[in-house]
Amino acid sequence: MKPRGGYNIRVAGRPAGAVEALPEPDTLYLPLRSRRFNFSEICVKDGERCGPGHAIAKDPENYFVPLLAPRAGTVRLDAVEGHIVLEDVAKLPEETYHPDDDLPHVPKDLGSSGMKRYKLLALGAWQFLHDAHTNALPDPFDTPSAVIASTIRLEPFLARGDVQVRKRLVNFTRGLEHLQALLEYQPIHLILPEVDSDLASRVRDTLRGHAWVNITYVPLRYPFDNFALLARGLGLKYDANSPVWAINSEGILAMDRALTMSHPCTVRLISLGGPAVDEPKHLKAMPGYPIRAIIDPRTSSESIRVLNGGGLTGDTVLEDQLGLDAECTGLTVLPEHTEREFLGFVRPGSDRRSYSRCFLSTLRAPAAERLTTALKGERRPCVSCNFCEEVCPAGIMPHLIHKLLYQDELEQAELTRIDLCVECGLCSFVCPSKIDLRREFIDGKQLIQEELHSEEVEA
Ligand code: SF4
Numbered sequence: 001m002k003p004r005g006g007y008n009i010r011v012a013g014r015p016a017g018a019v020e021a022l023p024e025p026d027t028l029y030l031p032l033r034s035r036r037f038n039f040s041e042i043c044v045k046d047g048e049r050c051g052p053g054h055a056i057a058k059d060p061e062n063y064f065v066p067l068l069a070p071r072a073g074t075v076r077l078d079a080v081e082g083h084i085v086l087e088d089v090a091k092l093p094e095e096t097y098h099p100d101d102d103l104p105h106v107p108k109d110l111g112s113s114g115m116k117r118y119k120l121l122a123l124g125a126w127q128f129l130h131d132a133h134t135n136a137l138p139d140p141f142d143t144p145s146a147v148i149a150s151t152i153r154l155e156p157f158l159a160r161g162d163v164q165v166r167k168r169l170v171n172f173t174r175g176l177e178h179l180q181a182l183l184e185y186q187p188i189h190l191i192l193p194e195v196d197s198d199l200a201s202r203v204r205d206t207l208r209g210h211a212w213v214n215i216t217y218v219p220l221r222y223p224f225d226n227f228a229l230l231a232r233g234l235g236l237k238y239d240a241n242s243p244v245w246a247i248n249s250e251g252i253l254a255m256d257r258a259l260t261m262s263h264p265c266t267v268r269l270i271s272l273g274g275p276a277v278d279e280p281k282h283l284k285a286m287p288g289y290p291i292r293a294i295i296d297p298r299t300s301s302e303s304i305r306v307l308n309g310g311g312l313t314g315d316t317v318l319e320d321q322l323g324l325d326a327e328c329t330g331l332t333v334l335p336e337h338t339e340r341e342f343l344g345f346v347r348p349g350s351d352r353r354s355y356s357r358c359f360l361s362t363l364r365a366p367a368a369e370r371l372t373t374a375l376k377g378e379r380r381p382c383v384s385c386n387f388c389e390e391v392c393p394a395g396i397m398p399h400l401i402h403k404l405l406y407q408d409e410l411e412q413a414e415l416t417r418i419d420l421c422v423e424c425g426l427c428s429f430v431c432p433s434k435i436d437l438r439r440e441f442i443d444g445k446q447l448i449q450e451e452l453h454s455e456e457v458e459a
């Protein structure tokens, strides 16, 4: 695949390959919301003792996908707003699958493939699937037109896909076979990095003879791991009746765990990265794990900002979120830099890298830059440098859309295909004027939907 745009971002603070297991917690704080889910249907009572893997809440808007208790614990419903708290947490032997768990969306007489999908939903593995074009959770009983299985993750500072596959290639292959068993004849597009690596050749050797897997190589430039871009690059068009499913390495391993061992998927591999972390690494963590207990012992910076997710698309973790949410892929910790740089843009920048190559640092050997939350200068009007258009993988003109949105020209913004934006944030990252283009486009798309298309939805 030869995608356009993209950028190889060099920043300090990426996690190394080692994986650390966190100590067992005393209390878990499970947020009732995550990026895609709102677990509004509570399935437990205050004071009840629940076992590991039990569904404590469900999201009725998303096929009743469950929020599972990662450990045994005593339920507190009103202790912290927006959370289910589990106290006196204990690590008990994992119970195997309960086929009678009530998932109202799912009819149970569906044959082998249907029962597998039901099991994946009940055991917390279905939530690793995405609609490649919309990012929504796919309907468990839809038939996809194809599946994208990606082994790469490129956003700084998220958990790399190869860390998970490296030691569990057998489980990964078996997970792919389980995935294929859910399909009829649809292809699985396996995404591998376009580099000569020991892992890539081991994966190739292992999958030799699996005719249903099409291997596609992708350059290691951000954001070529984005599911919507991969679908476009593979020529897989959007069709609401026959969606393209997408899943990453962790999801394939979760499928193996659920369907081979019948165990719930309650532990995730997350990254802890960013320049404010003393030793960036990968962590085995469970939803609800106290965020402060992860970060405080691992940073010596006094003033920090924590992002739920990667450095370009992560959302700031608010004070009232106490534990990791059910979809957390990593925590990014940046030093909070509140000083304003006087005339920062006229400094020679011997310690500053930039896409513009206009600083002195361009003359020395490439080195990873230490990011902070500072803007490095004032936010300024667009200077028409065109950098955002050069890197944009969607092939649109971010600077033009920015100007149209600024003038409230929503129809024109729509005609210039703001809808193709995959919200990767690369344009904001390279913009020398520090314009938050990504945020503008997320809000702009929503505004266009509300102002120009609300009647279509009502009709
Ligand atoms: S316009 Fe959208 S797709 Fe293009 S670089 Fe910006 S955020 Fe990414």
Ligand code: SF4
Binding pocket: 381, 382, 383, 384, 385, 386, 387, 388, 389, 398, 399, 402, 427, 430, 431, 432, 433, 434, 435
């Ligand atoms: S990168 Fe920023 S300053 Fe340059 S053209 Fe794009 S919006 Fe304008």
